[in-house]
Amino acid sequence: MPNEMTFEQFRTRYATEAVCAEALFHARWPDGFNCPSCGHRECYELRTRRLPLYECRACRRQTSLIVGTIMEGSRTPLTLWFQALFLHARPQGISASRLASVIGTTYKTAWLICHKIRHAMSACDSQELLSGLVKVNYGKYGRPYNPTVYRHPQKQPLILGGTVCAEIGITYLKIKQVPDDHLIQDRITSRGSHDFVQKHIDSAKADVTVVIQEFSIHRYRPLLEIASNASNWINWTFSGIGPKHLQSYLDQYCFGYNQLQRKTDSFQILLTHSAATPTLTYPDLIQREDQSAQRKIAYEKLLREAC
Numbered sequence: 001m002p003n004e005m006t007f008e009q010f011r012t013r014y015a016t017e018a019v020c021a022e023a024l025f026h027a028r029w030p031d032g033f034n035c036p037s038c039g040h041r042e043c044y045e046l047r048t049r050r051l052p053l054y055e056c057r058a059c060r061r062q063t064s065l066i067v068g069t070i071m072e073g074s075r076t077p078l079t080l081w082f083q084a085l086f087l088h089a090r091p092q093g094i095s096a097s098r099l100a101s102v103i104g105t106t107y108k109t110a111w112l113i114c115h116k117i118r119h120a121m122s123a124c125d126s127q128e129l130l131s132g133l134v135k136v137n138y139g140k141y142g143r144p145y146n147p148t149v150y151r152h153p154q155k156q157p158l159i160l161g162g163t164v165c166a167e168i169g170i171t172y173l174k175i176k177q178v179p180d181d182h183l184i185q186d187r188i189t190s191r192g193s194h195d196f197v198q199k200h201i202d203s204a205k206a207d208v209t210v211v212i213q214e215f216s217i218h219r220y221r222p223l224l225e226i227a228s229n230a231s232n233w234i235n236w237t238f239s240g241i242g243p244k245h246l247q248s249y250l251d252q253y254c255f256g257y258n259q260l261q262r263k264t265d266s267f268q269i270l271l272t273h274s275a276a277t278p279t280l281t282y283p284d285l286i287q288r289e290d291q292s293a294q295r296k297i298a299y300e301k302l303l304r305e306a307c
């Protein structure tokens with residue numbers, strides 16, 4: 001069932017660390033405690049710290065509630081993490097600066113929380129392949145900055161894939177950035193589309209139509225509209241995103257879209273994935289590959305040579 005609580009109702013329901021800890025415990029171990037070391041099912045709960053610690057009754061290993069989750073290492077209270085999860089689980093999303101003012105943290109803390117939550121959404125996406133009647137199309141993020149034949153560094157070719165249901169439309173969606181080595185200028189190479197099909201579609205259970213040319217008349221219109229909606233949402237909510245972190249925002253868009261289609265309790269789904277996804281550290285985040293600087297230099301060189 002979809003979560004129809006208002007933010008105020010949510011804040012009242014998850015008002016204390018104890019309530020949030022209990023919800024996180026059930027999200028992490030839905031069938032009861034399971035020792036990460038020996039698999040034993042019984043534990044002692046130690047409540048001497050801010051968050052409970054669980055000691056395995058068989059091997060005595062102590063397990064923290066947040067180790068192995070996206071919250072690992074965080075000093076931010078669970079109540080604020082939960083509020084951030086609730087606000088991210090809504091299809092409209094929230095920017096880091098808005099989140100900082102709503103939950104009362106610094107911008108940097110909110111920025112990190114947002115990225116860690118998106119990391120859980122990406123993990124959610126990676127667990128499901130497209131199947132059934134699947135359409136695959138070219139899409140792009142970024143305005144058409146220039147009339148030249150060369151790709152502007154800010155323009156990001158994308159591949160969109162959707163499971164199509166005749167009466168409903170696209171019921172499950174994936175949008176992926178195309179790496180530079182799968183592009184020739186704006187054009188996605190056959191290796192690029194093959195790579196998408198291999199990674200994101202369960203070919204044994206799918207009837208796949210791939211249209212990867214940017215201006216082909218055979219493109220599937222609902223996917224074109226989704227590409228445009230995703231771009232507008234990123235620009236409206238986050239004031240535009242560079243290529244370095246674009247994929248995680250696309251995964252967030254797809255998470256919101258897919259949960260809405262399925263009418264699930266998106267907060268509960270997000271909490272479950274947040275509890276099962278090892279955290280993303282600050283160094284991991286800033287070291288994400290960013291080819292845009294080299295691309296900008298190459299683009300300017302091409303323009304100079306063309307003049």
Ligand SMILES: [Zn+2]
Nearest residue numbers: 035038056059
């Ligand atoms: Zn154990």
